[in-house]
Amino acid sequence: MNTITRIGGYETLNSAPASLHADVVTRLRDYLVEGHLLPGARIPERELCERFEISRTPLREALKVVAAEGLIELLPHRGARVRQFTEVDIRNLFEVIAGYDFVAGRLACARITDDGISAIERLHLEMYAAYLRRELTDYFRLNQMIHLAIVDAAANPVLSANYASANAAIRRLRFSANLLNRDRLSDAMREHEGMIDALRRRAGEELGLLMYAHMQTKRDAVCEFMREQADAS
Amino acid sequence: MNTITRIGGYETLNSAPASLHADVVTRLRDYLVEGHLLPGARIPERELCERFEISRTPLREALKVVAAEGLIELLPHRGARVRQFTEVDIRNLFEVIAGYDFVAGRLACARITDDGISAIERLHLEMYAAYLRRELTDYFRLNQMIHLAIVDAAANPVLSANYASANAAIRRLRFSANLLNRDRLSDAMREHEGMIDALRRRAGEELGLLMYAHMQTKRDAVCEFMREQADAS
DNA sequence: GCGTGTATTTTTGCATTCAAAACCGCGGAG
DNA sequence: CTCCGCGGTTTTGAATGCAAAAATACACGC
Incomplete structure (x- = not known):
């Protein structure tokens, strides 16, 4: 059996079979870094849910985390946007x-x-x-x-x-x-x-x-x- | 009217009346830094919901963000714990x-x-x-x-x-x-x-x-x- | 033809619900 | 006496539902 996968505490770098949440964060981050979405583009919540085969709740949790990292920005009532770096x-x-x-x-x-x-x-x-x-x-x-x-x-x-x-x-x-x-x-x-x-x-x-x-x-x-x-x- | 409060993009330091989410993250972080919970202690989801007068969804979103920052750790199916720093x-x-x-x-x-x-x-x-x-x-x-x-x-x-x-x-x-x-x-x-x-x-x-x-x-x-x-x- | 105000649709944000996993108390076996 | 297992309860993780805000479509006036 694998070790417990801690999230937070900087253990997320492990390649262990992380929890769904950690997995979604990683996949979302990769998806963004790979440049599938143009900078400034709105992030299609519904579509990503289908792509990742999850519901909105875990996706939205991941969005907040990735926003805190600075890859996207969250505009109140206006959804997430791919960050435009100046x-x-x-x-x-x-x-x-x-x-x-x-x-x-x-x-x-x-x-x-x-x-x-x-x-x-x-x-x-x-x-x-x-x-x-x-x-x-x-x-x-x-x-x-x-x-x-x-x-x-x-x-x-x-x-x-x-x-x-x-x-x-x-x-x-x-x-x-x-x-x-x-x-x-x-x-x-x-x-x-x-x-x-x-x-x-x-x-x-x-x-x-x-x-x-x-x-x-x-x-x-x-x-x-x-x-x-x-x-x- | 105030300017738009962006989240992500490192604008969260503004003291502007942020969105509920950003507000919860800030309050949760402060609550932890102020040391109301002992290191290693389980974070009482239900109780914090009452304290902050929100439901579990926004609180859990904040927990993931604060976990990514390293203040708490998320143990799968075992809830959030205050990080014990070695x-x-x-x-x-x-x-x-x-x-x-x-x-x-x-x-x-x-x-x-x-x-x-x-x-x-x-x-x-x-x-x-x-x-x-x-x-x-x-x-x-x-x-x-x-x-x-x-x-x-x-x-x-x-x-x-x-x-x-x-x-x-x-x-x-x-x-x-x-x-x-x-x-x-x-x-x-x-x-x-x-x-x-x-x-x-x-x-x-x-x-x-x-x-x-x-x-x-x-x-x-x-x-x-x-x-x-x-x-x- | 173009801009503007309004109705409709979509999307967002949060609450609630529901299944599954972990915790807990207790009884029984070794 | 200790350890294990087992049912009930609690807590967690994720899906769904619902109200409000924004985006869109559209009709009307100029």
Whole structure:
């Protein structure tokens, strides 16, 4: 028998067969992150009930939770809408995520195993290969995996949960931004080189600051991209 | 007429007459933070319904949201319990909060007005006075206000919301820890002196690192306190 | 033809209902 | 005496129902 699946207490990351409620929250979040609904679109309660084969009550509970996470917004008597992130929203999110990366870098150096370092080095090499081949999908995926691996190495479930939540909001956006800012890739690669080096030396303070600066740079790149998009339209 | 009260999108901090749902979430959170229920205690659904004069549906929606925040945990078919924070939980929370403080310090220096700095300096002096008089309640309250003021000065609603949420979990605990670790107060005061000085010079990088280190120190003090408490029982 | 006021439909928010699972007290077996 | 099992009660989780608000359709006046 599996262990009890606690909800709250940051245990929802378990892949255990969670309760219906937790399951619905996860499915709803994924559905949104995968971009089936356009930003600003009304969320069709009735339709999602049919899709998930549940009644309105559990769906509405999930909507409130996802709204609290910031993926959607609830307009009184007007239903739920897919959150429209402005440039300022994204900027704010990146600044918080940069803080998570800072903490992750510091703690990871203190807590990661040698095998953990090797694993991240391998990911880094793979990412470098993808960079050379200009395979942006792989590059992006590996990039994400490296950051996640460092966050996980910090061995702090609270950090991991918050990081995941904040990232959900910007995942899609970041990909498009990377796509259109190819020229930024070489800088990002250089920054990653430095990060891996600091990790290898377990220089926590240095890694933390590097990761923070790295995310601030990304923040600026993404925001610039958003402004271009906005101007174009 | 008042503006629309958005929920999600981090607008819930507004003091606007929020929807019933947002209101219930706030009341429930406050009720928990104020410590009316002992950690580990079952949350009496029926009773809270009567207290808040609502039916079970909106209360249960609020329970899921507060569970996602980590204040309570939901045990399938066994109801909601007030979260029992272990020493490890608190340690993890403090590490994340330290990250928020780091970001807040950096951004505040870049964005705060001169008047804002003056206001914080005043709070600092008041806190110093409370420290000299050993008025711990005031000291603690002013301490919190200073940290909050710096976070607000960062002008990042995402940061503010996350900070508030993380702090809710440890507010009570931190107070008891301060109470019993009087000898740590002078160190804390010295650290605060340095922070105010860095803020005055708008030395963001320095302030960020000072605040991070300050919270790490607090983390250790609180965790030590928790271990003592645990050993004593 | 276009804007406006009104009636109808739909959707939302909450209360209530209902089945199922957990709790509880008690009796019996080991 | 302790442990297990069993029926009744309580509590939980989810579906449904219902009133109110919003969206929509539509007719009327300009």
